Amino acid sequence: xxxxxxxxxxxFWSRRQLLKLGLCSTGVTGVAALWHMANAKSKSIVKVPDLxxxxxxxxxxxxxxxxxxxYGTLKQxxxxxIREFRLTAGTSVIQLNSAVSYNIWDLNxxxxxxTLRVKQGxxxxxxxxxxxxxxxxxxxxxxxxxxxxGIRPVSNGTATIYEFDAEPYGVHxxxxxxxxxxxxxxxxLYGMFIIDxxxxxxxxxxxxxxxxxxxxxxxxxxxxxxxxxxxxxxxDNPIRIYKDQLIRLYVLNIIEYDPAVTxxxxxxxxxxxxxxxxxTPSEKTDVITMGVAERHILEFAFRYPGKxxxxxxxxxxxxxxxxxxxxxxxS
Numbered sequence: 001x002x003x004x005x006x007x008x009x010x011x012f013w014s015r016r017q018l019l020k021l022g023l024c025s026t027g028v029t030g031v032a033a034l035w036h037m038a039n040a041k042s043k044s045i046v047k048v049p050d051l052x053x054x055x056x057x058x059x060x061x062x063x064x065x066x067x068x069x070x071y072g073t074l075k076q077x078x079x080x081x082i083r084e085f086r087l088t089a090g091t092s093v094i095q096l097n098s099a100v101s102y103n104i105w106d107l108n109x110x111x112x113x114x115t116l117r118v119k120q121g122x123x124x125x126x127x128x129x130x131x132x133x134x135x136x137x138x139x140x141x142x143x144x145x146x147x148x149x150g151i152r153p154v155s156n157g158t159a160t161i162y163e164f165d166a167e168p169y170g171v172h173x174x175x176x177x178x179x180x181x182x183x184x185x186x187x188x189l190y191g192m193f194i195i196d197x198x199x200x201x202x203x204x205x206x207x208x209x210x211x212x213x214x215x216x217x218x219x220x221x222x223x224x225x226x227x228x229x230x231x232x233x234x235x236d237n238p239i240r241i242y243k244d245q246l247i248r249l250y251v252l253n254i255i256e257y258d259p260a261v262t263x264x265x266x267x268x269x270x271x272x273x274x275x276x277x278x279x280t281p282s283e284k285t286d287v288i289t290m291g292v293a294e295r296h297i298l299e300f301a302f303r304y305p306g307k308x309x310x311x312x313x314x315x316x317x318x319x320x321x322x323x324x325x326x327x328x329x330x331s
Contacts, residue, residue, distance in 0.1 A: 046203045047331055049240035059092040059104065059111050060229025063237060066207050069194070070114040072124075083118050083166075084125045089132040089176075089189060096224050096231055096321075102216050104188035105132045105176075111229050112210045112254075113174070113191030120169040120195050129159040136184065139177035140193055141293070143167050151177045169197040171250050171276035171295045186215055186222075186256040192295070194250060197279060204248035204299065205241060211263070211290075211312070211322055213255040222257050224321045225312075231321025238327035243305050245331070249298040250276070253290040255317075260291045262313040265300065273297035287313055302328040 051063055072085040092106045107113030118124055130136050137160075139150035144164035154160050175181075176189035192208060212229070213222030224231045241247055249270070253261055264287040271281035272288060276297040288296065302308065305328045311318035 046205055047242050047245055048205050049242065049329060051240075059094050059106050059109060060226075060233075061110065062226075062228035062230050062233040065110075065112070065115070065210075065228045066239060067205075068115065068208075069117040069206075071117055080123060082123045082125050084127065085114075085116055086127045086129075087113065087138065088129045089136045091132055092188075094188075094229070096214060096216070096226075100216060100224070102214055105134075105136070105184070106188050107191060111188040112212065113189070115192045115194065115208050115250075116174070117194045117196065118166040120166055120198055122166045124162075124164055124166050126162040127159065128154060128162065130154045130156055132156065132189075135178050136176045136189060137178050138162060138174050138189075140164070140174045141172040142193070142195065150174075153178050166195045168277060169195045171252070171297055173252055173254065173293060173295060175254070175293075182256045185254060186213065190254050192250060192252050194276070199279070201248070201279065202246065204246040206248045206250065207239065207241075208250045208252075209324075210252045211255055211261060213257060213317075213322075215257060220257055222255065222317075222320075225255065225317050226321045227324050232323065234324025238307060238325040240327045240329060241302070242331045243328050244301055244303070246299060246301050249300075250295070251290070251298055252295040253292060255322075256292060258292075258314075258317065260289055261317055261322075262287050262289050263298070263310070264313045265298075265310050266308045267304075267306075268300050268302060268308065270298040270300040273299070302326070304328065305330050 072083045075082045075084055087107050090106050090109060092104055093101050094104050094111060095101050104111055128138050133156050135153035135155050137150045137152060137154050148162050148164045150162060172193040172195060174191055174193050176184040178184055192210060209227050212226055214224040215221060216223050227234055251263055255261055269284050269286045272283045274282050274296050308326045311323040
């Protein structure tokens with residue numbers, strides 16, 4: 001890592017310093033055209049339906065988020081490959097329905113933040129710029145040194161770098177860790193962080209589902225819930241998948257204020273890979289309980305075409321927005 005980017009324990013950058021280094025872009029750069037080259041041929045056999053429904057404008061784009069993985073930008077430094085990501089915290093207003101809007105903090109202009117994806121053992125660098133008005137940080141689940149743990153505040157208008165080796169493989173997450181942590185997470189500062197194993201998993205239609213809640217009147221109780229940002233979106237816009245195609249769900253529960261929720265799939269069962277840290281399933285079920293920040297890989301295929309619901313089995317949570325439909329189509 002060049003010396004001019006070295007980060008001391010109390011080093012933060014101003015926006016002017018970032019402009020000099022060319023690091024003030026709010027967008028994520030360089031989504032890789034190909035992920036694992038050795039697996040590209042096998043992945044070509046996976047059939048994914050076209051999305052015919054236009055993505056909504058605004059901070060939440062659930063249809064786009066389903067299969068959108070951010071692989072960062074690859075750089076070579078001192079003979080080593082670095083996978084670099086840029087995340088900017090900002091402020092937005094989300095329209096939860098025709099009558100209710102809500103002020104949130106976002107990452108790269110979206111809620112949830114981008115789904116970051118790397119391979120175990122890669123060197124990861126996250127350039128974090130805070131433009132959200134309050135002090136924030138990014139804490140990554142996984143193994144790293146204490147100075148990369150993301151618990152120190154990054155004040156508004158400054159930036160920092162988190163850098164570590166990606167380990168262990170699995171489904172992880174990142175989120176703000178500034179007090180009150182519950183509020184900072186609940187208002188939008190979170191995302192999924194996938195570390196792929198050295199040996200790729202079998203080809204599948206891979207889909208991300210992040211469960212979250214919205215406390216719109218600040219009473220420490222959620223009034224609305226959502227998959228991938230918007231309440232009820234996948235009820236009005238079913239997720240299209242193909243019959244007999246292996247589906248790999250990366251599911252994260254980041255619902256604050258509720259101690260646990262379940263995930264239930266209608267008319268089917270799924271194999272559970274707990275925390276994504278195994279290549280063999282631990283169980284087969286049609287409902288699984290998840291505490292806050294728990295996440296798993298769930299794999300299944302549908303035998304019959306049709307429309308099938310998925311939702312938490314707590315009816316109040318499902319009925320207030322955390323509910324969707326898979327539309328299974330003949331290939």
